[in-house]
Amino acid sequence: MRLPLAWLRTYVDLPDEVDAIADRLSMLGFPVESIERKPSITGVVVGRITAIEKHPNADRLQVCTIDIGSGKPLTIATAATNVAAGQTIPVAQIGAILPHITIAPRKMRGVESEGMLCSAEELALPAEWFEDGIMQLDESLPLGSDVVAAFGLCEPILEVEITSNRADAMSVLGIARELAAAYGTALRAPSFENPGSAPTPAERMPQIELRSQDCTRFVAQRVEGVRVAPAPSAMRIRLAQAGQRPIDALVDISNYVMLEIGQPLHFYDADAIPHAHLIVRDAAPGERLTTIDERALELDERALVIADENGVQGLAGIKGGSASEVRASTTSLLIEGATFVGARIRRTSARFALRTEASSRHERTLPPALADAGVARAAQLLASLGAQLFAPVVTGGAIAPAAQIALASSELARLLGIEASSDSIAFHLRALGCEVNVDGEKLSVRPPWWRRDLTQSVDLIEEYARLEGYDRIPESLPCVPATTVSSARYRREREAAHLLEALGYREVLTYSLVGESLLGALAQGGLDERARSVEVANPLSEEQRYLRASLEAGLLAYLARRDERATIFEIGHTFARGENAILETPMLAFARAIDTVEQPEWQEEGFARVKSDTLAILARLTGRTVTVASGEDRFLHPGICASLSIDGHPIGVVGRVHPYLAQSFALARPIYLAALAFDAIPEYVAPTYVPPSKYPATYRDLALVLAPEIEAAAVERVAREAVGAECVGVRVFDEYRGAQVGPDKKSLAVRITMQSPNETFTDAAIDERIGAAIARLHDELGATVRR
Amino acid sequence: MSALQPQLDDVAQRLRAGANAVNDIAALEELRVRFLGRSGEVTLVRRGIGALPPAERPDAGKLINDAVAKMEAVLEEAKARIARGALDEELERRIDVTFPAPEAALGSIHPVRRIIEEISEAFGELGFATVLGAEVEPSYYTFDALNIPADHPAREGFDSFFITPELLLRPHTSPMQIRTMQAHRPPVAILAPGRCFRRDAVDARHLFQFHQVEGLLVAEGMHFGHLKGALAYLSRTLFGPEQRVRFRPSYFPFTEPSAEVDTTCPKCKGNGESCSMCGGSGWIEIGGAGMVHPNVLREVGYDPAVVSGWAFGVGVERIALARYEIDDIRRLIESDTDFLRQLQ
């Protein structure tokens, strides 16, 4: 909200410079986002053109005689075309300082010019909102008076953020109240007395019908004898400073009241409303409204409207309609000052994307009493322009006074950590307009009508803290009691990250919302993720339409876009469509490119590297044995993909990226990838220590010839079972295919290590066990021993 | 005196001279063979024993043995000297220790995780647990239970991505307040770090996804001063012991009193002036905080007359930008290797 300091000062004395005022506002909970500082202007006074004649030597110049009340008229030549005798205008005298020039006496084509007539722009006002040429001032201004001081032209303008709970602060007066309370200075609030008291003649009497509970009050007032003309200079300038374009006196008055005290008003051309009959109701489906800015809206029953007997005249609390708007011919007004249930206004404003100054106030739910105040202020201002007022007509229930709130000073101390006397609490609350009764440590508080956000004791405690100053509350560290909450999931995630760090992986963050460029690349690689992906109902762009269904895609895109040689991991959530729910899965994925030179086609060194990384991580995280088997995964090469499980429960996969995908992402190097589901990884079990045997371990190496599809894991399992409990290790350590074993065969070298806790094995005992192993390997796997 | 004595003295003296002169082990061995070997000079002397009168022979044997022992000692000494000489030569070597070494193959964790860990560890020392939650949350946990009913104007501030009208990507980590308090009786003391989402257009200062760390402490006797102390502690953990915090009144429906929390700008140390990081204010905003609203405590079945609590939410990316002086928040996502290496 734009807040001209000059306007603010009319209600409250501010014993500070603008920066200190801005700080004060911030520390009251109204952050000042920016301060618009005005250039210095001096020496500009009110003058009147008493005579005007053509310049003797220049067609485009006129020579004005100006009365500035000093008894000595000034002669000023001007090129402006809108000047005429009798006008009251701003005059920059000799020595005046304007934003871009200092006024000095000068000859204009032979005529001595003793100053300059000023345009709005020269007075640091938005030129496009005022007359072309010389600015026009009110006749009533004393000649020779200081224009800059009168209109606060050099005063800065604050841009203040108002939190959504403060319906009362969306106005100059609202902020003035806060500052008066904070500085302890008096508030000069405008009167809310309505000067209209004459009874409205029956045929012109406003008849207001509230057919919806969502209108809490409707104040209507008939005003006659109005004229559409420019508003007084002071009002026009204030509106401009507050960021509101001046239009004409009637529109300006309604805007002025809204900015001043926060109550939006609507002025109807009374002659356009038959029988002065207005109805607040839900719109009928299909009803139409053309707004004053010529937007055609099709309504339904969700919209709250103000209608007359002929149809909708406005969208309640948001915007009026063009049919009954004030026009040049208007002479009588029907003023509407109403309050509504904020949520209703907010929904409608959001649905039609119609955010107006009015709706931004109404959606916070204005206090009903503000409607009366707003209409009264408008009536006062219209009366000052000579309008004829009738008494306001109020529709809606009586305004209940705010409920009393009980507050104990001990409760305040308990929440804030500082002791405060009942009197000091009462002092601050009274400054905010509360009625306070003190009874020992108990206070009974009635908030003012404009503070409907204050409903329970904690609200008052916050008000006290705000006015006392948060900085007055000393810092202290709490003594934290023991709790029952566990950090286990976090700790495991953390440990996994650090294990990967130790293995050389760098953590990256990729986007959780993905779109066409990523899904398209996947689809081109044969992987359509759209069907499984969860869609966002209101994405910012097509590139963020879906929740990511994998971490893998993000890692591939990273490698493709950023650095194909990077060794990376990410920990994050993935999402998939389930039957009736969204399946959200915390995942860990890591990837690296590994170039290999000259390897036989049945071997994959890169796979072995990433597999060993994976097994190391899982061993550390779980303390358990991981089972590796050939597996399947949509991102991985079908022949170079292992599934990992512990105690029969799948945990994840590791393998080489599917070549179609690698091609689609233009990844030239072989990329190896692992993906693990955190919640599938079982909890850590501490291993049991086995002391070393006193007897030596012995091993035998076997070269087995088998069918190529027999996996090393099978050989290890069978050998282990055959040797029995004394087998302390079986490991396949080499594979060979080729001429020496013949076609359709492979040779595996396996080392079997045996050790007994009770004795030294004899050769005969070893041979017996190895013999048993060879027999089982032959029977179960068709393996023969190569001599 | 034995007649052999002069001969032995002569041999011993020549051996000593030889031993002093040699500088390598092989030459020393040659010397030993020449004097003490099977047919060496001492053996020749020993042969002279036969020519002595029988009464002198036993003494002569002892005399030779003593002399041999002394000569062996001389050789040992020379051997030790030569060995030391070789070490001394090694000691003369000089390498260029500034010659670049290959980089260790250690990876790195992301700066966002590092900040979360530092906060988690510091608060862990105070007794806070760290919990993780879901990113897709029902609106009950995101809004309703947090005293933000439907149509509350504050919902607009959490400009959220919705999956369905009742399900959304969490715009803050505060749902973990509700989930934790509903699962545990008081006291609770948690940190809840995690990814959050808001419909912000991406630019140098904004992302539609970011990380928050939520802090929550509910117990008997908790007050606003503790909250201020906790955020000062957090700020000092991340930025150093001189750090100060400033609380500015604000409005969040789920806390009251509520505050925006600023900390001393780490770049200008609070001097402001023409600091690019804080825009000259000397402060940077790190998050929001406040006393848990009694309506929230009631919603989870806690009695606000008995327990009180406070909560905060700090923006991790915002802290990272300030701490590492990162010029553009987008660098934190899909960061290039150089970025990750610099901040490892």
Ligand SMILES: [Zn+2]
């Ligand atoms: Zn700074």
